[in-house]
Amino acid sequence: MSALNPVVTVYVPRDSTALALGADQVAADITEQARQRGVNIKLIRNGSRGMFWLEPLVEVATAEGRIAYGPVETEDVAGLFDADFLNGGQHRLALGLVEEIPYLKKQERLTFARVGITDPLSLEDYLAHEGYAGLRRALDMSSEAVVQEVLDSGLRGRGGAAFPTGIKWKTVAATQAAQKYIVCNADEGDSGTFSDRMVMEDDPFMLIEGMTIAALAVGASHGYIYVRSEYPHAIAALNHAIVSASNANYLGENILGSHSSFHLEVRKGAGAYICGEETALLESLEGKRGVVRAKPPLPAIEGLFGKPTVINNVISLASVPVILARGAAFYKNYGMGRSLGTLPMQLAGNIRHGGLVEKAFGVTLRELLIDFGGGTASGKPIRAVQVGGPLGPYLPPSLFDTKLDYEAMAAVGGMLGHGGIVVFDDSVDMAKQARYAMEFCASESCGKCTPCRIGSTRGVEVIDKIVAGEPRQAVVQIKLLRDLCDTMVNGSLCAMGSMTPLPVLSALDHFPEDFGDGALNQAA
Amino acid sequence: MQIEPSSHVPQAVPSDPSVDLNQVRIIIEEFKTLPGAMLPVLHAIQDALGYVPPSVVPLIADELNLSRAEVHGVISFYHHFRQQPAGRHIVQICRAEACQAVGADALAAHAKAALGCDFHGTSSDGQFTLEPVYCLGQCACGPNMQIDDDLHARVSNDKFNRVVRAKRGVQ
Numbered sequence: 004m005s006a007l008n009p010v011v012t013v014y015v016p017r018d019s020t021a022l023a024l025g026a027d028q029v030a031a032d033i034t035e036q037a038r039q040r041g042v043n044i045k046l047i048r049n050g051s052r053g054m055f056w057l058e059p060l061v062e063v064a065t066a067e068g069r070i071a072y073g074p075v076e077t078e079d080v081a082g083l084f085d086a087d088f089l090n091g092g093q094h095r096l097a098l099g100l101v102e103e104i105p106y107l108k109k110q111e112r113l114t115f116a117r118v119g120i121t122d123p124l125s126l127e128d129y130l131a132h133e134g135y136a137g138l139r140r141a142l143d144m145s146s147e148a149v150v151q152e153v154l155d156s157g158l159r160g161r162g163g164a165a166f167p168t169g170i171k172w173k174t175v176a177a178t179q180a181a182q183k184y185i186v187c188n189a190d191e192g193d194s195g196t197f198s199d200r201m202v203m204e205d206d207p208f209m210l211i212e213g214m215t216i217a218a219l220a221v222g223a224s225h226g227y228i229y230v231r232s233e234y235p236h237a238i239a240a241l242n243h244a245i246v247s248a249s250n251a252n253y254l255g256e257n258i259l260g261s262h263s264s265f266h267l268e269v270r271k272g273a274g275a276y277i278c279g280e281e282t283a284l285l286e287s288l289e290g291k292r293g294v295v296r297a298k299p300p301l302p303a304i305e306g307l308f309g310k311p312t313v314i315n316n317v318i319s320l321a322s323v324p325v326i327l328a329r330g331a332a333f334y335k336n337y338g339m340g341r342s343l344g345t346l347p348m349q350l351a352g353n354i355r356h357g358g359l360v361e362k363a364f365g366v367t368l369r370e371l372l373i374d375f376g377g378g379t380a381s382g383k384p385i386r387a388v389q390v391g392g393p394l395g396p397y398l399p400p401s402l403f404d405t406k407l408d409y410e411a412m413a414a415v416g417g418m419l420g421h422g423g424i425v426v427f428d429d430s431v432d433m434a435k436q437a438r439y440a441m442e443f444c445a446s447e448s449c450g451k452c453t454p455c456r457i458g459s460t461r462g463v464e465v466i467d468k469i470v471a472g473e474p475r476q477a478v479v480q481i482k483l484l485r486d487l488c489d490t491m492v493n494g495s496l497c498a499m500g501s502m503t504p505l506p507v508l509s510a511l512d513h514f515p516e517d518f519g520d521g522a523l524n525q526a527a
Numbered sequence: 528m529q530i531e532p533s534s535h536v537p538q539a540v541p542s543d544p545s546v547d548l549n550q551v552r553i554i555i556e557e558f559k560t561l562p563g564a565m566l567p568v569l570h571a572i573q574d575a576l577g578y579v580p581p582s583v584v585p586l587i588a589d590e591l592n593l594s595r596a597e598v599h600g601v602i603s604f605y606h607h608f609r610q611q612p613a614g615r616h617i618v619q620i621c622r623a624e625a626c627q628a629v630g631a632d633a634l635a636a637h638a639k640a641a642l643g644c645d646f647h648g649t650s651s652d653g654q655f656t657l658e659p660v661y662c663l664g665q666c667a668c669g670p671n672m673q674i675d676d677d678l679h680a681r682v683s684n685d686k687f688n689r690v691v692r693a694k695r696g697v698q
Contacts, residue, residue: 020665023680055667192662194623200664232570232607233663235676270563271570273605276661290565290591292604308562350667352628357667380629389624425625425666436624443661 010043011089012064017123018051018205019236020197025077026059032080033061040084050205052119053359054106062101065091071101106375111337112361113325113345114318118205123240126247129208135253137327141216142261149220150176153323155331157343162188162279162316163391163420163498165342165409168323171313174303175221178311185217185226185265186288186307186314190272190279192231193392195351195423198359199317203230203237206321207244208253211267213320215254216327217313218265226265227307229284231272241269276393276447280497281314283449294449295497316421318347337363342408350376352389352425362407369403371424383428387436387514391420393443394502396509397427397436416509418502433514438466440506448499455500458491462507469518477519481511543582550575551583555590564591565601569608578609613656614649616694618642619673622659625666634670635659637684641691654695 015021015030030046037044052060060073061083070091072083079096086094098104112118121128129135141149154169175183187210191199202210214226230238245267248254256264270288272278278287282296285307306312322344326334335343342364348371350357355377362371372378372385379385387397395418398405405415412419427436441462448455465487469480488504495501511518551572558567568587572579579602588595602608620635635646642650642657649656665671668680672687679690 019678020668020680023665023671023678024668058668191664194662195625195666196662197664197666233660270566272607273566273570274607274660275605287566288563290563290601291597292600351625352666352669354667393624423625423666425628427628431628436627439624439627447661 010045012045012047013089014047014049014062014064014069015059016051016119016205017048017236018058018201019234020055021051021058021060022236024055024058024074028077029059029061029075029080032077036080036084042084042089044089047122048124049121050118050123051201052101052107053115053201054104054356055358056356057098060098060101061088063089063091067091068100068102071098071104072096073098106356106358106360109375110361111345111363113334113337114209114322115201115206115347115359115361116325117209118201118359121206123205123207124243124247126208126244126251126253129206133328134208134324135212137324138212138215138219138253139259141219141327142259142263146176146220146222149216149327152327152331153220156326156334157331157338157341158319158322158326158334159342159409160316161318161322161346161421163418165419168315168319171303171315172217172220174301175223175311175313178304180311182225182308182310183221183223184307184310184312185214185221185223186285186312187214187226187228187317187320188279188281188284188314189228189230189234189237189317190284191234191317191421192276192279193394193421193423195389195425196349196392196421197351198347198349198422200234200237201347201359202317202321203228203234204240207237207240208248209321209324210241210317211244211248211254213323214267215258215265216323217315217320219263221311221313223313224264224266226267227288228267228269229272229278229288230269231278232274238269238271245269275449276443277449277499280449280499282497285312285314292449294451295499297496318422339363339365339406339408340410342410346407346419346422348407348422348424350424350426353379353381353385353428354426355380364408365406367404367406368398368424371407372403372426376426379426379428381428381430383430385426386429386431387427387433387510389425389427389436389506390423391418392423393440394418394498394505395420395423396505397433397513398509399513416505418505433510433517434466434470434519435517437507437510437518438463438470440503440510441466444499444503452494452496452500454491454494455496455503458487458495458500459503462487462491462503466507472519474519481518484511543580546576546580546582548583548586551586552590555587559590565593565598566605569602569605573608578612581610614653616655616675617658617673618655618691619658619660619663621661621663621665621669621671623662623666625662626669626671629669631670634672634682634684634687638672638687641688655691 057073061075062069086092117132158168159165275293277283278293283293287293302312347361444459450456465484554571588598
């Protein structure tokens with residue numbers, strides 16, 4: 004190894020999707036090849052840029068910028084060295100400057116500005132990329148001013164319900180109590196969503212900073228991040244980052260010499276979808292079954308252990324640092340109508356270019372599915388997309404020009420939820436998907452209220468009869484199914500029961516041909 | 528009417544000599560002062576023993592000052608906790624919609640046939656327990672599976688066979 008050789012920095016992501024596609028082996032192969040060839044490299048395990056069809060995406064730092072190669076498999080590594088990729092050499096897998104890849108270049112990344120660029124576990128790297136600028140500004144402001152900044156930004160909860168984050172904070176701030184809590188709902192259980200996972204794995208300090216700012220704003224001294232057990236890499240990254248932040252006094256007593264103290268810990272869930280519902284999550288954190296609570300009282304007034312609690316989704320809290328660092332006006336300049344700022348959307352399922360797309364509200368489904376996503380992975384036509392998780396409706400291509408904005412989606416019977424978009428090609432059986440929605444609800448219902456607990460089981464049975472039955476019977480059963488859905492929508496205590504009918508009814512309304520002749524007759 | 532004192536004694540939990548109750552006591556001791564200690568305690572026990580044996584329920588109930596029914600209620604509510612020992616490796620196949628859109632049902636059928644057991648069952652050689660999972664967060668690259676702590680994306684039947692063979696130690 005020559006001391007005269009400059010050290011070349013090579014990046015191989017540590018994001019779990021990259022790991023699932025072999026990134027660890029690729030990183031080991033690159034290190035080994037460099038050793039054998041006597042080349043001096045510095046290997047950094049960065050986060051993922053979120054272009055998952057290109058993972059493992061290897062980047063090399065050059066004078067022009069970071070050059071990307073991907074997807075790199077273990078058998079490609081020797082060839083990359085032969086092609087002098089350390090100096091940006093040409094190769095079959097070469098993608099040019101990573102920032103110039105259209106998928107990335109067309110995005111508006113505010114929350115995900117650092118993701119994929121930095122080493123997620125390096126506090127120094129975080130600080131070098133505007134990290135903790137928001138907290139520093141918040142420490143110079145009154146807590147009322149911090150709440151006002153979040154209110155002014157227009158930030159609404161990114162977990163699904165879209166409730167204004169600033170109002171939640173204001174309620175907690177105004178409630179007198181000796182102890183208050185900040186709880187991060189990191190139980191991202193919706194199929195087709197992975198933005199929370201990416202934040203936790205690929206930029207964990209951002210979430211920690213957001214929670215710390217929330218604590219300053221409302222006067223909370225303790226926080227919990229409730230992470231689903233299915234995300235072991237996220238849990239490990241957060242625990243690592245919490246130790247680093249505490250050691251550097253960004254957490255703990257008298258943060259950065261101020262009078263504010265905040266202690267943060269990670270709690271692991273145990274595989275219950277319902278714990279993504281905020282009150283069920285609080286029950287779970289208290290050590291009980293994740294059964295939903297009736298509201299009121301609101302968690303902001305009587306939350307965790309009966310104390311005033313801010314409970315926000317990962318992306319909501321992770322959006323706070325940039326709002327504080329750049330100001331509310333900067334953030335609200337993005338978006339449309341009452342949906343301000345950006346939403347990290349996730350393209351999933353049968354899609355050619357699946358991944359994370361952060362855009363201002365107002366982008367259309369078609370832009371996401373075609374311009375970004377490139378259509379289906381199978382090459383067949385898209386038949387349906389499910390937006391907003393397992394409780395979101397299935398939308399047909401005739402609605403693909405809908406703008407993604409909370410109100411515009413609601414106007415077509417849709418929802419944005421957590422920003423997950425799951426694509427199905429024309430081989431999908433929509434009656435089967437409707438049945439699955441009911442089956443999922445039956446399996447995941449907390450059991451507290453009858454419409455959800457019993458209704459979902461009856462729903463599975465009725466759909467089975469529709470599919471198996473003769474046309475005349477199907478008409479009767481479809482009427483029964485609609486009645487049942489009506490009861491679930493209006494009689495359930497929380498979104499689990501009241502929204503399970505959305506995928507069911509949307510399948511019935513938009514794809515009646517999959518439910519046999521009875522449905523067609525009724526539609527006619 | 529006089530009630531026999533014995534009718535107040537809770538039904539005894541069959542003792543299980545394979546469970547080291549001292550180890551469990553140490554675990555409970557470590558976590559019991561945490562606010563809402565139940566889930567951390569159960570996770571630590573399952574991490575150590577591979578499952579949460581019925582014989583530890585009274586211990587947990589005593590230490591956390593709860594009824595056995597409450598402890599049992601929590602264990603049985605969450606999918607993650609198991610009350611029987613599992614195979615040496617846990618194979619999880621994602622059944623969520625994003626994976627369904629790219630063939631998760633066919634992969635699940637293949638996994639069941641290849642391992643010779645249904646979901647929640649264990650292969651006859653005791654090597655693999657097959658579990659459904661609802662979303663591993665790899666939705667852009669389905670279908671997905673996880674064996675123990677290793678994630679695998681875009682899993683074909685062949686890839687499934689390779690991964691399982693590698694876990695068995697057969698190359």
